[in-house]
Amino acid sequence: MAEVLVYVDHVDGAVRKPTLELLTLARRVGEPVAVALGNGAGDTAAALAEHGAVKVLTHEAAEYADYLVVPKVDALQAAVAAVSPAAVLVPSSAEGKEIAARLALRLGSGVITDAVDLEAGDEGPVATQSVFAAAFTTKSRVSKGTPVITVKPNSAAVEAAPAAGAVEALSVTFSAAATGTKVTSRTPRESTGRPELTEAAIVVSGGRGVNGAENFAIIEALADSLGAAVGASRAAVDAGWYPHTNQVGQTGKSVSPQLYIASGISGAIQHRAGMQTSKTIVAINKDAEAPIFELVDYGVVGDLFDVVPQLTEEVKTRKG
Amino acid sequence: MSLRIVVTVKYVPDATGDRHFADDLTVDRDDVDGLLSELDEYAVEQALQISENSDDDVEVTVLTVGPEDAKDALRKALSMGADKAIHVEDDDLHGTDAIGTSLVLAKAVEKAGYDLVVSGMASTDGTMGVVPALLAERLGVPQVTLLSEVSVEGGVVKGRRDGDSATEQLEASLPAVVSVTDQSGEARYPSFKGIMAAKKKPVQSWDLSDLDIDEDEVGLENAYTVVESAAERPARTAGTIVKDEGEGGKQLAEFLAGQKFI
Numbered sequence: 001m002a003e004v005l006v007y008v009d010h011v012d013g014a015v016r017k018p019t020l021e022l023l024t025l026a027r028r029v030g031e032p033v034a035v036a037l038g039n040g041a042g043d044t045a046a047a048l049a050e051h052g053a054v055k056v057l058t059h060e061a062a063e064y065a066d067y068l069v070v071p072k073v074d075a076l077q078a079a080v081a082a083v084s085p086a087a088v089l090v091p092s093s094a095e096g097k098e099i100a101a102r103l104a105l106r107l108g109s110g111v112i113t114d115a116v117d118l119e120a121g122d123e124g125p126v127a128t129q130s131v132f133a134a135a136f137t138t139k140s141r142v143s144k145g146t147p148v149i150t151v152k153p154n155s156a157a158v159e160a161a162p163a164a165g166a167v168e169a170l171s172v173t174f175s176a177a178a179t180g181t182k183v184t185s186r187t188p189r190e191s192t193g194r195p196e197l198t199e200a201a202i203v204v205s206g207g208r209g210v211n212g213a214e215n216f217a218i219i220e221a222l223a224d225s226l227g228a229a230v231g232a233s234r235a236a237v238d239a240g241w242y243p244h245t246n247q248v249g250q251t252g253k254s255v256s257p258q259l260y261i262a263s264g265i266s267g268a269i270q271h272r273a274g275m276q277t278s279k280t281i282v283a284i285n286k287d288a289e290a291p292i293f294e295l296v297d298y299g300v301v302g303d304l305f306d307v308v309p310q311l312t313e314e315v316k317t318r319k320g
Numbered sequence: 321m322s323l324r325i326v327v328t329v330k331y332v333p334d335a336t337g338d339r340h341f342a343d344d345l346t347v348d349r350d351d352v353d354g355l356l357s358e359l360d361e362y363a364v365e366q367a368l369q370i371s372e373n374s375d376d377d378v379e380v381t382v383l384t385v386g387p388e389d390a391k392d393a394l395r396k397a398l399s400m401g402a403d404k405a406i407h408v409e410d411d412d413l414h415g416t417d418a419i420g421t422s423l424v425l426a427k428a429v430e431k432a433g434y435d436l437v438v439s440g441m442a443s444t445d446g447t448m449g450v451v452p453a454l455l456a457e458r459l460g461v462p463q464v465t466l467l468s469e470v471s472v473e474g475g476v477v478k479g480r481r482d483g484d485s486a487t488e489q490l491e492a493s494l495p496a497v498v499s500v501t502d503q504s505g506e507a508r509y510p511s512f513k514g515i516m517a518a519k520k521k522p523v524q525s526w527d528l529s530d531l532d533i534d535e536d537e538v539g540l541e542n543a544y545t546v547v548e549s550a551a552e553r554p555a556r557t558a559g560t561i562v563k564d565e566g567e568g569g570k571q572l573a574e575f576l577a578g579q580k581f582i
Binding site: 011068069070073093094095097098100101102104105106109110111112113114126130131132133134135136137138139140141142143144145177180181182183184185186187188189196198202226234244245250251258259269270273280281282284288293294295296297298299300301302303306307308309310311312313314315318319 | 335336339340341345359417418419422441444445447448449450452453454456457458460461462463464465466468478481482483484485486487488489490491492493496501502503543544545546547548549550551552553556559560561562563564566567568569570571572573575576577579581582
């Protein structure tokens with residue numbers, strides 16, 4: 001069976017959930033071989049083996065942290081040369097897409113980004129994508145070279161599938177371009193203790209109707225009662241009420257959780273582009289004519305300052 | 321010293337219009353009005369700010385690849401304050417994918433001459449966000465991408481990149497490719513004076529032969545990816561909508577419990 005390379009997104013050896021999801025999809029098109037780079041790469045092996053990696057190629061070097069993107073492309077290119085895989089899968093983060101694109105160009109291959117599903121096909125993997133603000137679903141494949149495909153978080157279930165996960169050192173020679181863009185400082189984001197926005201099973205978002213940074217506390221309280229991530233519409237972010245890293249929408253993050261709760265968000269196309277693929281959508285808005293209500297499974301026309309705290313209390317009571 | 325900035329921009333279908341696919345599964349551009357991609361306005365703005373903050377002699381050229389109508393995107397950028405424009409137009413470009421587009425842009429940027437390329441973080445139609453990285457790979461210059469702040473001084477570009485888990489400060493020597501996010505700074509509106517001045521600014525037109533690109537390197541037939549099908553997402557079945565009369569939060573909790581979320 002053909003091997004499929006899976007790029008591992010990890011933080012000091014802790015594998016992030018989208019990579020484990022990728023291993024599920026990778027098994028549909030071949031035998032997953034994981035590539036883990038940088039500090040703690042070797043520590044990823046156990047988690048990767050548990051989820052189906054037959055092999056884990058690792059390489060630790062300071063370059064991965066000290067320079068932007070290109071060292072990782074060099075390493076993946078070395079892995080492709082070593083393995084000759086049937087496809088390369090990369091988590092669809094901003095960086096993941098940049099890595100995938102540069103790798104594809106070097107390989108003379110096509111690149112597909114933001115796949116939401118993946119199937120084996122007669123002519124290689126077929127990727128499902130959600131386009132035009134999720135108004136259309138397309139099926140595409142790479143027609144030249146080794147398919148390089150990035151997959152959005154929450155596109156597959158994480159499944160245990162124990163495999164050998166044999167660790168092998170990857171030999172990497174960095175290109176002249178690798179040191180082109182220096183990372184002169186890195187400030188880790190302070191953890192809120194909440195799940196990462198793109199990975200969360202439930203997202204609770206606030207918009208213009210929240211009407212002030214201080215009022216986001218009631219959105220956060222609902223999120224915490226549900227174990228959810230907090231999102232914000234562009235209007236709320238532009239007003240300075242919540243950080244841009246939490247922005248859901250075309251120019252922010254694209255999320256696809258099991259449950260999306262929009263509070264005080266009208267549902268402009270900008271926002272819909274980032275959340276329309278959520279499985280269940282709930283909205284709370286004073287304006288009965290707000291376009292968000294066209295998308296919902298359940299909507300409450302009402303003042304979020306009444307509805308959200310009542311919901312939070314009810315969730316807490318029911319969860320005991 | 322002089323600094324040559326090339327801003328890559330895209331003419332895209334208006335996202336508030338009813339976008340759909342043509343028979344060949346490319347984006348139908350005839351049925352929906354086009355405009356300068358909003359995310360590219362931020363790129364134009366940052367190029368103009370770099371120019372305004374520089375002691376050097378700075379020239380801002382705006383570049384697009386697209387059909388005749390794409391000139392509208394160039395006019396908008398010129399009216400904002402760019403100095404000149406380049407329009408790459410060729411019938412053989414129809415259906416070109418990201419890999420092919422990066423080839424055309426790279427050849428055009430090289431022909432134009434550049435010290436810095438500034439792009440938006442993604443187009444608002446394809447939303448892949450890969451062209452700046454591809455362009456850097458093709459040009460063999462550093463990529464300094466997804467910046468919310470950017471500055472250029474003494475042949476060095478610096479910027480701030482807000483990632484998922486950390487904020488990074490980046491630095492690279494020119495020449496380089498930069499992309500900027502919608503957090504980089506509100507784009508200016510063209511003034512009446514700017515709009516009038518734009519009419520007199522030069523717009524060069526190049527085709528594939530001007531860029532030494534063969535027709536078999538671009539276009540739908542030569543794309544590296546194939547769209548096999550495109551289906552309109554079925555309309556969502558109408559959801560339940562209740563009016564809050566004091567129990568809205570509790571009713572919603574009941575719904576969430578029924579769906580096993582609580």
